[in-house]
Amino acid sequence: MIIASNVSKRFGKMVALNNVSVTCSKGECIALIGPNGSGKTTFIKSILGMVVPDSGFITFNGKNILHDWLYRESIGYMPQTGRYPENMTIGQVLEMMKDIRKKGKVIEPDDELVKAFSLDQLLHKRMRTLSGGTRQKVSASLSFLFKPEVLILDEPTAGLDPLASEVLKDKITREKQRGKLVLITSHILSELDDLVTQVIYMQEGSPVFHKTLENLRRDTGEEKLSKAVAAFMRKKNE
């Protein structure tokens, strides 16, 4: 569904992405993991067209995304730190996004998360008064609102309380079962254990490995994702 070929990006002298080639197909839940500054967010942003790669290309459903923008209709994106117009209320932001996304065909928006996070009681609150966690809830609700085929979640549970984080994980599992492609980055490997089917490990801007979770478990003999990744890296360094 999403194919990246030899994508490279530099910010000044720093190499953010170095020849990344990755294939993501439907029905998978892919964990994008790696140390800080390994290019995870840059990779996600280049899929969304927010960062323009220096070389290489990315295709979405077989079409190059470079001069396309309509493909973003089928992506729900939850940024690492959601930044919204400060003097709009939650209700206005939700209405505005619905208004912008509305095009001819009317899809019933999926406001399951809005209700589950009880955001519908906070609709009149201005964005600037919200706490980091509530902002994350708004971002999460927005990314699921339009029933996209692809979900891109950048550190989805960072800043969420345990309860909300469980709600979100349940929602991700349900969407995965509906055959959607889910891309997650996270530092907290333990919570990815029961979610993901594939793992991409990035380091210094390039993917070190891209394996299914079963393969990774078989190769390393470890059950937990965090231990399996550690074992794999140890073996590789030897």
Next chain:
Amino acid sequence: MIKVIKYVIADILRNKIVLAYTAFLLAISLGVFNMEDNPSKGLLSLLNIVLIIVPLVSIIFSTIYMYNSAEFIELLVSQPLKRKNIWISLFAGLAVSMSLAFFVGAGIPILIYAPTATGLSMLGMGLILSLIFVAIALLASAMTRDKAKGIGVAVLLWLYFSLLFDGLVLFILFQFEDYPLEKAMVVLSAFNPIDLSRILILLKMDISALMGYTGAVFKNFFGTQTGFILALGVLLLWVVVPVWLSLRKFNRKDL
């Protein structure tokens, strides 16, 4: 695209600075027209205010607005919208709001007290100057990532167009006073939209005789229909070129 323009305009019109700008223009123009018995004298006083305040407020406010809506732009870019449409909508929203503020603040008093050819041309020039300086602000904010730097560039550009350019022209005039420079002055005026609009308004005021021989050359050139249309074309270029350049920059910008 129209939806985005709608949100930008709604956001700007809620801003207190734009309301204060409108009220300020309104107070000044009403004051000027009520103090003078002769409305054309009032227009002359208003001229200098229009030529200084309108570009200043348009460029500074637009630059700050662009930096403050960085989050909004980021949010829009991740949606199924064309970058070009987002940028043009931002320009359109700012341009409509700034021209509306000028129209309400200075345009309506002009139409009430001095609906002459001079008054109308001043109204037109004020509107075009608002557009030009919004466009230049967009360019300044697309070129620099840093907010303080961007606002600094905007202030410098305003300073250049309203003061430094005239100084440079004077310098050239004195250095080359032995040569006939009148025709060159016409060309040189195209490089500064504020000067160009000042000339166009002054010519309508029939005081171009005060400008000496250069004034006569200006009158000969800009007084004709072709000259006037050419000058308007140059002013429109001052809107189109910065918007186009900033759009090219924005299309390749990493957010």
